[in-house]
Amino acid sequence: LSFSYEERTEQEWKGYPQYLPKGTHKITLIVRLNQAGNFEVPGAEALALYSPEVFGRLPHWNMVIKE
Numbered sequence: 479l480s481f482s483y484e485e486r487t488e489q490e491w492k493g494y495p496q497y498l499p500k501g502t503h504k505i506t507l508i509v510r511l512n513q514a515g516n517f518e519v520p521g522a523e524a525l526a527l528y529s530p531e532v533f534g535r536l537p538h539w540n541m542v543i544k545e
Contacts, residue, residue: 479495
């Protein structure tokens with residue numbers, strides 16, 4: 479899957495594919511943490527820009543990093 483445009487900030491990432499064929503797609507995001515602790519990972523959301531009935535959502539979850 480390739481994106482024709484991407485927006486990256488410290489708070490979020492947005493990717494806009496030119497075309498997304500029908501079916502299941504997987505996007506992997508690599509996160510680097512610099513210290514141990516409990517982290518709350520925000521949920522993810524995918525929306526079709528011109529078809530609001532097409533969407534997907536994942537809830538937030540917790541990550542524990544031990545030393």
